Structures are given as structure tokens and as C-alpha cells.
Amino acid sequence: MGEAPAYIVDDLENQNGFENGFGSKFKGCKTTTTIGDKTYVIGGGDDESTLFLEVQIFDTATGDWVTPVVLGSKPKSCKGLSAVLLNDRILIVKKGSTPDDCICFLEVNTRFVREQKKIRGTDVVAWSKGVRGDAEKPVVISGPSGVGKGTLISMLMKEFPSMFGFSVSHTTRAPRGMEKDGVHYHFTERSIMEKEIKDGKFLEYASVHGNLYGTSIEAVEVVTDAGKRCILDIDVQGARSVRASSLEAIFIFICPPSMEELETRLRLRGTETEEQILKRLRNAEAEMEQGKSSGIFDHLLYNDNLDECYVSLKKLLGLDGAAAATQRSAPQGIDLPEDHSVSKMDNKIIIKCGTPELEKASKNLIVLDVSSLKGGAPGRTRGLDVYAIDSFSDGLNGINQPS
Ligand SMILES: Nc1ncnc2c1ncn2[C@@H]1O[C@H](COP(=O)(O)OP(=O)(O)OP(=O)(O)O)[C@@H](O)[C@H]1O
Numbered sequence: 001m002g003e004a005p006a007y008i009v010d011d012l013e014n015q016n017g018f019e020n021g022f023g024s025k026f027k028g029c030k031t032t033t034t035i036g037d038k039t040y041v042i043g044g045g046d047d048e049s050t051l052f053l054e055v056q057i058f059d060t061a062t063g064d065w066v067t068p069v070v071l072g073s074k075p076k077s078c079k080g081l082s083a084v085l086l087n088d089r090i091l092i093v094k095k096g097s098t099p100d101d102c103i104c105f106l107e108v109n110t111r112f113v114r115e116q117k118k119i120r121g122t123d124v125v126a127w128s129k130g131v132r133g134d135a136e137k138p139v140v141i142s143g144p145s146g147v148g149k150g151t152l153i154s155m156l157m158k159e160f161p162s163m164f165g166f167s168v169s170h171t172t173r174a175p176r177g178m179e180k181d182g183v184h185y186h187f188t189e190r191s192i193m194e195k196e197i198k199d200g201k202f203l204e205y206a207s208v209h210g211n212l213y214g215t216s217i218e219a220v221e222v223v224t225d226a227g228k229r230c231i232l233d234i235d236v237q238g239a240r241s242v243r244a245s246s247l248e249a250i251f252i253f254i255c256p257p258s259m260e261e262l263e264t265r266l267r268l269r270g271t272e273t274e275e276q277i278l279k280r281l282r283n284a285e286a287e288m289e290q291g292k293s294s295g296i297f298d299h300l301l302y303n304d305n306l307d308e309c310y311v312s313l314k315k316l317l318g319l320d321g322a323a324a325a326t327q328r329s330a331p332q333g334i335d336l337p338e339d340h341s342v343s344k345m346d347n348k349i350i351i352k353c354g355t356p357e358l359e360k361a362s363k364n365l366i367v368l369d370v371s372s373l374k375g376g377a378p379g380r381t382r383g384l385d386v387y388a389i390d391s392f393s394d395g396l397n398g399i400n401q402p403s
């Protein structure tokens with residue numbers, strides 16, 4: 001992939017098709033990035049009708065404009081944009097945005113995007129929000145039916161309501177008495193779910209105890225967009241698929257103290273027929289084997305005494321003691337002045353804060369170190385390291401060309 005855009009928007013505007021194509025869409029700010037034959041034009045409008053950033057691709061080989069499938073939540077439009085091409089994604093720095101909304105990524109060739117392109121047979125891009133540090137890894141919880149996954153997750157969500165969000169799965173099974181559509185599951189007809197699977201809607205899906213279950217990309221995005229850490233309650237097959245996907249998560253397998261106790265819990269729960277209970281118990285044997293030996297899971301927890309197991313779970317998630325208080329605070333944003341320019345040096349993005357007052361002040365350069373980026377759509381791009389320095393710091397003299 002090249003480093004600098006070969007085309008600027010004015011050049012594109014002179015290309016055949018631009019006038020009749022999508023040029024008119026970007027009346028406000030816009031930026032272009034060229035990768036091989038494709039020029040990604042990212043822009044926003046200056047009116048109420050275009051509240052979000054849009055993406056169009058100009059194919060320089062064919063002269064055609066392509067409207068890609070855009071996954072992820074579109075960032076809000078803004079007063080100005082800078083784009084920097086990283087390996088598989090474009091970093092966007094927005095002007096006139098709030099601290100939590102000024103850095104985002106448009107993924108153009110991440111594993112997630114490549115998979116989606118294959119499934120959908122069309123151009124795909126995906127937005128992901130950039131967050132500082134290593135926080136917010138989603139949590140995948142698996143274990144045989146009746147082991148207590150749901151119980152433990154409810155305890156976690158009750159104690160840390162602003163920190164965790166539940167990924168609401170789709171299923172073809174019928175709702176139980178108290179279960180609500182859209183809260184516990186998205187209860188879906190099999191034919192519809194099969195179509196949605198074909199359309200690439202799901203991050204993972206599996207046939208479990210005779211029904212289809214799946215985590216939609218949107219289910220994870222809804223939680224992530226709310227600024228919460230996503231919890232997935234899925235079976236071992238699903239966990240294996242997520243492990244192979246681009247979602248970087250912590251994988252926890254919950255074991256029962258014994259198969260007898262598992263049976264007792266399933267029977268006492270009283271939500272399944274005898275036939276279903278027997279099926280779930282038969283499947284539990286294989287699930288236990290895979291949970292313990294497949295290498296999918298980072299941690300194994302025994303749910304014998306519920307309170308003790310919950311304490312262990314919190315410890316795994318770094319929620320014990322003082323750490324819990326730190327984790328509960330919202331992730332730090334980046335306070336960017338509207339007047340700034342952006343350039344790149346190796347793995348560092350240098351944002352020069354351009355007002356005369358700031359130029360005189362010390363610490364007028366904000367550095368985004370992007371050398372340790374992790375994750376991405378359908379979650380956050382984590383690992384941004386952000387710090388401020390002044391213009392004359394060692395090694396950064398002369399980094400002052402606006403992007
Ligand atoms: N440590 C425990 N000791 C005794 N009972 C428990 C314990 N943990 C959970 N239970 C009970 O076991 C039953 C099954 O728990 P739960 O519904 O949370 O299981 P699950 O793993 O989510 O099952 P499924 O995969 O079928 O959704 C519930 O009635 C719950 O109250």
C-alpha cells in the first residue's frame with residue numbers, strides 16, 4: 001500500500017463520472033487516500049442531511065465510482081478531516097469533534113473487511129473507533145448449558161452496569177416464559193436467520209442443541225458504541241469462530257463441579273422439556289472436553305460455589321479491589337484544538353496544534369503512537385498511545401508539514 005494520496009479531490013472532480021456520480025455528496029469536508037487502483041474519498045456534508053461521514057471509492061483503473069458496503073457506526077460529520085494511511089486502515093483525525101470522537105479508523109483491508117468482502121462479493125469498508133490503551137477487550141463466556149453462565153453474567157452486569165453490555169444473540173429457539181425479544185435474544189425464524197447468515201450479518205453462528213444461535217456484528221457494535229465492554233454468552237463452536245475472527249477477546253470457559261450437579265441445575269431451572277434436558281446433558285460431555293483441551297480458552301473457572309466463582313471471574317477481568325475503580329472511569333479522550341495539522345513519521349502521527357497561543361506554548365504537539373494497534377471492527381481499535389510534547393523535543397524537529 002502506498003503512503004500518500006496520489007489523487008486530490010480536485011483531480012477526481014475532473015474525472016468522467018464525478019459530476020454525475022458522487023462528487024456532489026461531499027459538500028463539506030473531504031479527504032482522499034489512494035491504495036493501488038482505489039481512491040477512498042471520505043467526506044461529510046455541510047447540511048442537516050449528511051450528519052455522518054460517507055465513503056465512496058473511485059476506481060482509477062475503470063473510472064467508476066463504487067459505493068461500498070459500510071459496516072460499523074459512521075462517525076459524525078465534522079468541520080475538517082485529515083487522513084493517514086496505516087497498513088490496513090485509514091486513520092481519520094476530525095476537526096471540531098468532541099474528545100471521545102476525534103480519532104477513528106476506516107478499515108479497508110483488515111481481516112474482518114477481507115472476510116466480509118469475500119462473503120458479500122462487493123467492496124466493504126468498516127468504521128472502528130480508536131481508544132487509548134488496552135482497555136475494553138470483549139469477554140466471551142462459554143460452558144455447558146446449565147453451568148451458570150447467564151447467572152454470572154447477570155451478576156456482573158448488575159454490579160457494573162456502566163461498564164458491561166450484553167451482546168444480544170439471535171436464536172431460532174422459542175422464548176422461555178420471562179424472556180423478552182431484543183433483550184435476552186433476538187428470536188428469529190429459521191429461514192430469516194439462514195438468509196441473514198448468507199448475507200454476512202453474523203460474526204459467528206452455530207447449531208446448538210438443535211437450534212441456530214448467532215452473534216450479529218451489530219450486536220457487538222451496539223455495545224461498543226455505548227462505550228461498554230461487550231460480553232458474549234456463546235457455545236464452544238461459537239467461541240472457536242470468534243477466536244478465528246478479528247474480534248480480540250478474553251475467552252473464559254465455565255465448568256460445573258460435576259455432571260450430576262449440572263443435571264440438577266438444569267432440572268431445577270425447569271425451562272426445558274425432559275427430552276431437551278437429556279440432549280443438553282449429552283452435548284455437555286463433548287463441550288466439556290473441548291472447553292478444557294481445545295486451546296480456545298484463556299481461562300477455566302469452576303462454578304461450584306456461586307459467590308466464589310463470581311469473585312474469581314471479577315479477578316480475571318481485573319475488577320477486584322482498586323483496579324475496579326479505575327476500570328469504571330470512562331476511557332480518556334483526546335482534547336484536540338480545532339486548528340491543527342496532521343503529519344506522519346514512522347509509527348507516529350504528529351498533530352501540530354496551530355493557534356498562535358498554542359504554538360508558543362510548550363506541549364503543542366500531540367503524538368499518536370500507532371505501533372501497537374489491536375482489534376478493530378466490529379469492536380474498537382485499541383492500543384493508541386497518546387502524549388503531548390513540544391515542537392523542539394529531540395527527534396521531532398521539522399515535523400511541521402500539514403497533511
Ligand atoms: N453455583 C451455583 N450453584 C447452584 N446453582 C447455580 C449456580 N450457578 C447457577 N445456578 C443455577 O443453575 C441454573 C442454570 O444457570 P444459568 O441459567 O445461569 O445457566 P447457563 O449456563 O446460562 O445455561 P444456558 O447455557 O442453558 O443458558 C439456574 O437456575 C441458576 O440459578
Ligand SMILES: Nc1nc2c(ncn2[C@@H]2O[C@H](COP(=O)(O)O)[C@@H](O)[C@H]2O)c(=O)[nH]1
Binds near residue numbers: 143209237
Ligand atoms: N454460538 C452461539 N451460541 C450461543 C449464542 N447465544 C447463546 N448461545 C449458546 O447456546 C446455548 C443454549 O442457550 P439457551 O439460552 O438456549 O439455554 C448456550 O450454551 C449458549 O451459550 C450465540 O449467539 N452463538
